[in-house]
Amino acid sequence: MNYPLWVVPDLGGSWVIGIISIIHIFISHFAVGGGIYLAFAEQLAYKRKDERIYNFLKSHSRFFVLLTTVAGAVTGVGIWFSVSLVSPDGIASLIQCFTLAWAEEYLFFVAELATAFAYYYTWDRISREQHLLLARLYAIFSVFTLVIINGVLTFMLTPGKWLSSHWWFDGVFNPTYFPSLAIRLLIMLAIAGMYALVTCTRIEEPKFRTFMVRYCAKWLLPVFLLGPVCMLWFLSQVPHSVLGTIFTGIQNSGVGNFSILARALYISLVLSGTILLFAFFGPFLNPRGFTFKVAILFMICGFAATGTTEWMREMLRKPYVVYNYIYSNGIHKDEIEKIADEGFLHRGKWSTALTAATPTDEFHNGEIVFRYQCMACHTEKGYRSMKKLLGQRDEQAIISFLQILRERDPQKNNYSNIMPPLAANDAEMKSLAKYLASINTDEREKNTAHRSPASDHSISMK
Ligand code: HEC
Numbered sequence: 385m386n387y388p389l390w391v392v393p394d395l396g397g398s399w400v401i402g403i404i405s406i407i408h409i410f411i412s413h414f415a416v417g418g419g420i421y422l423a424f425a426e427q428l429a430y431k432r433k434d435e436r437i438y439n440f441l442k443s444h445s446r447f448f449v450l451l452t453t454v455a456g457a458v459t460g461v462g463i464w465f466s467v468s469l470v471s472p473d474g475i476a477s478l479i480q481c482f483t484l485a486w487a488e489e490y491l492f493f494v495a496e497l498a499t500a501f502a503y504y505y506t507w508d509r510i511s512r513e514q515h516l517l518l519a520r521l522y523a524i525f526s527v528f529t530l531v532i533i534n535g536v537l538t539f540m541l542t543p544g545k546w547l548s549s550h551w552w553f554d555g556v557f558n559p560t561y562f563p564s565l566a567i568r569l570l571i572m573l574a575i576a577g578m579y580a581l582v583t584c585t586r587i588e589e590p591k592f593r594t595f596m597v598r599y600c601a602k603w604l605l606p607v608f609l610l611g612p613v614c615m616l617w618f619l620s621q622v623p624h625s626v627l628g629t630i631f632t633g634i635q636n637s638g639v640g641n642f643s644i645l646a647r648a649l650y651i652s653l654v655l656s657g658t659i660l661l662f663a664f665f666g667p668f669l670n671p672r673g674f675t676f677k678v679a680i681l682f683m684i685c686g687f688a689a690t691g692t693t694e695w696m697r698e699m700l701r702k703p704y705v706v707y708n709y710i711y712s713n714g715i716h717k718d719e720i721e722k723i724a725d726e727g728f729l730h731r732g733k734w735s736t737a738l739t740a741a742t743p744t745d746e747f748h749n750g751e752i753v754f755r756y757q758c759m760a761c762h763t764e765k766g767y768r769s770m771k772k773l774l775g776q777r778d779e780q781a782i783i784s785f786l787q788i789l790r791e792r793d794p795q796k797n798n799y800s801n802i803m804p805p806l807a808a809n810d811a812e813m814k815s816l817a818k819y820l821a822s823i824n825t826d827e828r829e830k831n832t833a834h835r836s837p838a839s840d841h842s843i844s845m846k
Pocket of ligand 1: 758759761773802
């Protein structure tokens with residue numbers, strides 16, 4: 385509404401965000417877990433006065449610092465870029481809720497980066513006590529980045545008391561804050577162990593290698609022992625209506641789709657089980673037979689498990705950005721009624737500018753409504769495409785569909801738990817129908833021939 389949008393053909397903007405985020409999540413969890421690992425392992429070396437552990441950590445930390453500072457920072461900034469291009473209105477609201485939290489996040493992030501470099505470049509240059517202190521400081525700063533960002537992530541799913549108080553404190557320390565913090569910490573330790581297992585397989589001396597492989601495998605234990613309990617704790621804090629979506633939401637929508645969330649849950653459980661067995665029979669029982677290739681396979685399993693679990697968490701709060709408050713397309717829940725009366729396009733600065741020159745061009749207006757309200761989840765002809773989902777519907781059938789989508793009462797709108805209600809007045813709804821109908825027909829070419837395409841005004845990858 386208020387900002388230009390980035391149109392990503394075929395793939396859709398949500399996938400651009402998704403791909404960058406999953407990589408970032410894996411690296412950032414690794415950065416935090418790895419920081420804790422480095423501090424503990426260095427303490428172990430210190431206590432045992434074992435030069436071999438020191439030497440191992442020196443080479444282990446090289447790739448660690450490079451990966452977490454470069455790839456972690458680049459993908460982190462990548463998330464901001466992609467989110468603010470794909471759903472600018474949603475992210476603007478989120479920034480307004482948590483300006484202080486974001487500022488603190490950056491503070492800790494800078495502190496984390498600075499200590500990471502100091503830590504890496506001072507091996508053998510400062511006393512061992514001082515170096516251990518740096519390792520511990522790094523671990524503490526990186527845990528604090530989690531402490532803050534976890535508040536924002538969990539807020540989106542369970543805003544809790546904040547919905548009535550609007551006090552940032554209620555938002556950050558929301559119902560799923562602590563269980564989620566616990567789960568993430570456990571996962572971070574496991575990822576740190578998995579990565580250290582990869583570097584351990586490079587150790588040549590067999591006895592030391594066996595010792596280190598066993599030591600690293602132990603880092604996976606906490607998540608398997610405490611993970612299920614924390615998961616139940618987490619789920620107990622999630623509203624029942626959200627949990628219902630895992631198994632029924634999408635089936636009930638009439639789309640006839642077996643719940644993708646149930647499938648993702650299944651994959652995530654199978655992967656976690658595989659990792660558990662892998663860890664037990666591999667590095668723990670048979671540390672000598674644990675090779676570099678197996679360690680890499682192990683990491684890939686971890687990556688896939690993290691990816692599916694995070695994806696599930698994102699899907700759980702759909703169609704909202706902030707559950708029960710802001711929809712995925714940036715529209716506030718309580719604005720829908722007003723928009724249905726007063727219209728959508730002239731509410732936002734950018735959408736007003738886009739339609740000002742051609743107020744009567746229905747096709748063009750319909751396209752703008754589509755971009756702002758549907759493209760957070762759909763594309764024209766690619767991922768979750770309108771072409772496929774509209775099927776055989778003609779303009780009249782599309783109007784009937786949109787009339788259902790416009791209902792705010794879940795009894796009348798069976799899409800209400802997967803899609804935001806359409807926020808548009810009658811004229812805008814008809815424009816949208818006209819535009820959508822053209823996707824499946826040749827009318828498209830006729831229309832595009834004599835209009836000023838919206839893509840002239842917004843950023844487009846085409
Ligand atoms: C929050 C994400 C989201 C938004 C925003 C969204 N949709 Fe959907 N839509 C979905 C999902 C998920 C499905 C089910 C897709 C599937 O089965 O693959 C769906 C299904 C559909 C279908 C097929 C329904 C059926 O019963 O055949 C149509 C048509 C559709 N959407 C149109 C729209 C339009 C038009 C808009 C904008 C006004 C919109 N959607 C906005 C997520 C969304």
